[in-house]
Amino acid sequence: xxxxxxxxxxxxxxxxxxEGHGAWTSEFADDLEQAVNRQAxxxxxxxxxxxxxxxxxxMDTFGALLLERLRRIWQGQGVEPTIVGLNPSYTVLLExxxxxxxxxxxxxxxxxxxxxxxxxxxxxxxDDAIAMLNxxxxxxxxxxxxxxxxxxxxxxxxxxxIDRVGFRAVPIIVLITFLIGCIIAQQGIFNFRRFGADxxxxxxxxxxxxxxxxxxxxSIMIAGRSGSAYTAELGSMRxxxxxxxxxxxxxxxxxxxVVPRIIALVIALPLLTFIxxxxxxxxxxxxAWFYGGITPDVFxxxxxxxxxxxxxxxxxxxxxxxxxxxGIVGCMEGLRVGGSxxxxxxxxxxxxxxxxxxxxxxxxxxxxxxxSIDM
Amino acid sequence: MDVPTLPTPAATAAPxxxxxxxxxIISVRDLVVGFGERIxxxxxxxxxxxxxxxxxxxxxxxxxxxxxxxxxxxxxxRSGTVEVFGQDxxxxxxxxxxALERRWGVLFQQGALFSxxxxxxxxxxxxxxxxxxxxxxMDEIAFAKxxxxxxxxxxxxxxxxELSGGMIKRAALARALALDPExxxxxxxxxxxxxxxxxxxxxxxxxxxxxxxLTVFMVTHDLDSxxxxxxxxxxLADGKVIAQxxxxxxxxxxxxxxxxxxxxxxxxAVQAAR
Numbered sequence: 316x317x318x319x320x321x322x323x324x325x326x327x328x329x330x331x332x333x334e335g336h337g338a339w340t341s342e343f344a345d346d347l348e349q350a351v352n353r354q355a356x357x358x359x360x361x362x363x364x365x366x367x368x369x370x371x372x373x374m375d376t377f378g379a380l381l382l383e384r385l386r387r388i389w390q391g392q393g394v395e396p397t398i399v400g401l402n403p404s405y406t407v408l409l410e411x412x413x414x415x416x417x418x419x420x421x422x423x424x425x426x427x428x429x430x431x432x433x434x435x436x437x438x439x440x441x442d443d444a445i446a447m448l449n450x451x452x453x454x455x456x457x458x459x460x461x462x463x464x465x466x467x468x469x470x471x472x473x474x475x476x477i478d479r480v481g482f483r484a485v486p487i488i489v490l491i492t493f494l495i496g497c498i499i500a501q502q503g504i505f506n507f508r509r510f511g512a513d514x515x516x517x518x519x520x521x522x523x524x525x526x527x528x529x530x531x532x533x534s535i536m537i538a539g540r541s542g543s544a545y546t547a548e549l550g551s552m553r554x555x556x557x558x559x560x561x562x563x564x565x566x567x568x569x570x571x572x573v574v575p576r577i578i579a580l581v582i583a584l585p586l587l588t589f590i591x592x593x594x595x596x597x598x599x600x601x602x603a604w605f606y607g608g609i610t611p612d613v614f615x616x617x618x619x620x621x622x623x624x625x626x627x628x629x630x631x632x633x634x635x636x637x638x639x640x641x642g643i644v645g646c647m648e649g650l651r652v653g654g655s656x657x658x659x660x661x662x663x664x665x666x667x668x669x670x671x672x673x674x675x676x677x678x679x680x681x682x683x684x685x686x687s688i689d690m
Numbered sequence: 691m692d693v694p695t696l697p698t699p700a701a702t703a704a705p706x707x708x709x710x711x712x713x714x715i716i717s718v719r720d721l722v723v724g725f726g727e728r729i730x731x732x733x734x735x736x737x738x739x740x741x742x743x744x745x746x747x748x749x750x751x752x753x754x755x756x757x758x759x760x761x762x763x764x765x766x767x768r769s770g771t772v773e774v775f776g777q778d779x780x781x782x783x784x785x786x787x788x789a790l791e792r793r794w795g796v797l798f799q800q801g802a803l804f805s806x807x808x809x810x811x812x813x814x815x816x817x818x819x820x821x822x823x824x825x826x827x828m829d830e831i832a833f834a835k836x837x838x839x840x841x842x843x844x845x846x847x848x849x850x851x852e853l854s855g856g857m858i859k860r861a862a863l864a865r866a867l868a869l870d871p872e873x874x875x876x877x878x879x880x881x882x883x884x885x886x887x888x889x890x891x892x893x894x895x896x897x898x899x900x901x902x903x904l905t906v907f908m909v910t911h912d913l914d915s916x917x918x919x920x921x922x923x924x925x926l927a928d929g930k931v932i933a934q935x936x937x938x939x940x941x942x943x944x945x946x947x948x949x950x951x952x953x954x955x956x957x958x959a960v961q962a963a964r
Contacts, residue, residue, distance in 0.1 A: 341870055345822050375870035376902070377827075380834055407901045415837040416830060421844040424808060654851030655805030 322350040329360050333385070333396075335368040339378025347378065351385045357392060364389045369400025376412070379405060383412040443669075450647040454577060457570040473575040473582075480541040481583025485590060487540070492524075492532055492591035496598030499523060504607040513607050517614055518621040520599035525622060525630045529592035531678055534637040537584060538670040542645035545576055546666035549649025550659045558650065568650065577642035584638035585631055592630060625690050633681050637674050644670040713740040714776075715873060715905050716761065721770035723753070723760050730756045732929030733770070738873075743899055743906040745916045747951065748926030754909045755799075757926065758875055761907075762796060763787075774873070792820055794873040795866030799881065801858040803850040809836065809861045810846035816868045835864040838901075840894055856887045860894075867898065876908040880915055888912060892919045913952075913960045916940075925951075 321343060323334040333354070339347060366385060371378070382398070389396040401409065427435065461468045503516035549572060552558050558568045596618070603609040609617075648666035652659050716738035723731040730753040738744050748754045759765040761772055763779060772779045777790060803812050813832045817823060823831075833843055839860040850858060859879060866874055879895065880888035892912075896919045899906055910916065916923055917937055924934040925948055933943045941952050951957065 341821055344827060345824070348824060348827050376834060376838075376867075377831065377870065380827075380830055384830075404903065407897075411838055411901055412834060415834040418843050420829065420833060421847045424847050655849065657806035 321347045322354075324354070329362045331361055331364045333364065333366045335366070335371045335382075337371065338373040339368075339371050339381065340373050340375045341377045344377040344381065347381050348384075351381050351388070354385060355388050361392070361394055364394050364396035366396050366398045367400050368398060368402075371402075374402070374405045374408070376408065379408045379412045380415075382409060383416075386413075446651070447643070447647060450650075451643060453569050454573060454643060454646075457567060457574050460567075461570060461574060467570070469571060469575045472571075473579050476576050476579030477583050479544075480537065480580055481586060484537065484540060484583070484587060488533055488536055488587050488591045489594040491536060492529065492595040493598040495528060495532055496520065496524060496595030496600075497602045499528070499595075500599035500602035501606055504603065508607075513609065514613075514617055516599075516603060516607060517609065517617040520596065520603075521618050521622045522626055524592050524595040524599065525626045527630070527678070527682075529595060530588045530630045530633045530637060531674070532595075533584065533588045533591045534634075534641065534674045535671050537580070537587065537638075538641045538645075538674060539667055541580065542641040542670045543663050543667050545642065545645030546649040546652075546663045547659065549573075549646055550652030550662055553650060553652050554654060554659065573642075573646040573650075576646055577639060580638040580642040581635045582638075584641075585634035588631060588634040592627075629681075629685050629690055633678065636677060636681075640673045640677060641670045644673065714738070715740045715774065716907065717771075717773040718757075718761065719771045719773075721757075721760065721772065722768040723756055723765060724768055729929055731760070731767075734926075734930055736924060736931050736934075738905060738907055739922075740872075740905050741899075741903060742921040743895070743908060743919050745920030745923040746907065746909045746926065747911065747916065747923060749947065752926055753929060754926055755877060758877060758907070758909055762794075762875065792816075792869050793871055794875065795869065795871035796875045797859070797863050797866045797877060797879055799877040801850070801862035803858060803862050803865065805850050808847050808849055809841075809853070809864070812850070812861065812865050813868050816865070820869065831868070832864075835867055836861075838867070838898065839864045840890070855882050856884075856891070859883065859891065863894075863898075867902070870902065871904070873905045873907060876906060876910075878909055878911065880910065880912045885914070888914065889918075895919055913957055917960060 320336050321339070323336065325332045325334070337343065366382070368374075368382065374382075386396055386398065398409075500516055500520050503519050504513055507513050507516055507519075549558070552572070558572070561568050561571055600611060600614045603614055604611060645666050648662040648669070652662045714737045716736075718734060718736040721731050721734040722729065734757065736757075746754055746757070756765055760767050761774070774790060775793065777786070779787070779790075782790060803809070804815065807815065810829070810832045813835050814828050817828050817831060832846060836843060836846055841857060841860050841864070845853070845857060845861065850861070853861060859882075863874075863876075863879070876895070880891050883891060892915050895906060895908070898904060899919075908915070908920065910920075920937065922935060923937060923940050924931050925940065925943075925945075926932070927945070927947050932945050933940060933948055940948060943949070943952070
């Protein structure tokens with residue numbers, strides 16, 4: 316519908332007659348608005364304005380709002396227009412619109428600028444570090460309290476968590492580490508073959524998997540799989556005031572929710588690391604057999620020579636520390652979730668990113684440490 | 691389109707306080723909904739007339755919300771038909787369906803405001819998606835709706851997490867009304883509000899209904915709402931509409947659940963108060 320048919324203007328000397336037609340509804344609001352805005356141009360020597368809406372078949376909030384705008388345009392020019400022919404069923408609606416928009420709208424929320432965001436981010440990072448120390452302290456204190464009163468420890472909850480983060484993670488961990496083992500062996504054989512050093516692929520796979528990759532891959536997988544689950548669970552519990560409910564009942568949320576989760580991870584992660592490392596060795600062994608022609612007994616003999624118990628220990632010692640990091644970061648972020656779905660998403664992302672980052676940093680520190688004690 | 695074969699429910703002949711058109715706007719016939727073994731709605735029939743405020747009562751967990759959600763298409767039905775504006779929802783194509791959905795608004799029990807958007811953005815969300823409007827028009831509409839539901843304009847820039855329960859309900863109602871719908875579904879609109887707030891909200895619904903010519907489908911437990919704003923009441927029990935009519939009809943009904951509901955201690959208190 317062209318806008319000319321929504322609003323016709325007849326000027327007659329100092330009198331202006333505005334005639335409305337058609338449906339003044341949301342569908343045609345855009346056209347009608349343009350027609351109304353065209354009336355905003357100042358008119359000279361107008362003393363009398365009549366707005367005739369008797370031919371408007373339908374009106375909704377949109378139409379009534381624009382009729383009110385039209386009226387205010389004329390009022391702004393010092394003429395009080397008369398509205399005629401308004402269907403009685405729309406009078407209440409128009410009155411409602413007459414009342415609105417009298418107060419100035421509140422200032423809009425402006426998204427922060429680049430510098431502001433950088434500044435806030437800097438402050439956040441230091442706040443985060445303090446919050447994390449604080450949280451570690453609270454967890455250690457809660458663990459100490461649990462040690463003092465062992466009966467208060469939530470054993471069932473911990474077993475349930477071990478089932479969820481440990482037992483049910485086995486298939487995916489085995490699959491991923493198996494594939495990683497295969498890939499390392501394949502690459503090793505492919506490149507070592509040129510020097511005729513095929514057999515050293517066993518050393519490489521063994522050392523790499525047991526010392527570094529096993530624990531690292533498993534930790535990263537668990538950070539993505541279980542750390543994020545911790546954050547989301549605790550976060551939605553916070554959103555629904557379940558954490559507050561615990562607190563007012565006299566329970567410490569850290570003792571009830573966090574400690575069993577962290578202990579479950581500390582128990583599960585070394586086990587998963589062990590299973591994952593074995594899966595990677597099996598993967599490497601199979602590739603070495605089928606792709607490199609190294610038979611299993613040769614592979615195993617070579618592995619026995621190449622690997623000391625220390626190599627294996629180095630990998631496994633790291634696992635509980637990684638578990639602690641993932642658990643603490645995951646739970647901490649969960650308990651910091653605010654009221655909105657967006658905040659839940661932000662903290663879940665932060666939980667995964669931070670725990671993977673910290674896992675890799677700590678792995679680096681361990682590498683330096685073990686190198687300096689000749690292990 | 692299939693013409694409904696069931697006779698119109700008997701209570702439509704009941705006297706009413708206001709003159710309401712006889713035009714059926716929502717017609718539910720033979721509706722069966724169940725989850726697994728459990729049948730929630732069992733061959734249910736219900737009519738809603740244009741321009742009325744229908745209060746819908748029933749036992750907790752009796753399927754009130756399920757019926758609302760089935761009409762809205764959020765829960766699949768086993769059999770039966772749901773017609774809204776005379777159109778069978780099953781036969782509609784995707785485009786017709788979304789055109790129809792623009793003609794109804796829903797107020798969810800918890801408000802269901804988008805938590806990452808301000809109140810103004812929440813109200814403008816359906817506008818932005820369906821209409822081509824200037825930013826000025828969208829702002830004015832948002833403020834008009836905010837004031838229509840009795841909120842102050844400065845609420846517009848607040849996030850849902852910064853609002854109180856009553857304000858969330860009002861803001862959510864403003865969003866439900868954004869596109870000037872013909873039908874509004876309210877899921878327990880006064881639950882969680884204090885009696886004064888609930889009374890105000892009832893009045894608001896009545897005013898808006900008159901201003902905008904709305905049809906209101908209201909699931910409620912609030913006896914005050916049932917007495918003050920509802921033109922007609924339908925009661926659900928055992929998966930069927932067991933009675934419908936004005937509050938007077940309900941008071942006289944003999945069904946044991948209805949007697950307990952409308953003549954219980956709380957009902958007597960409400961009665962005594964008027």
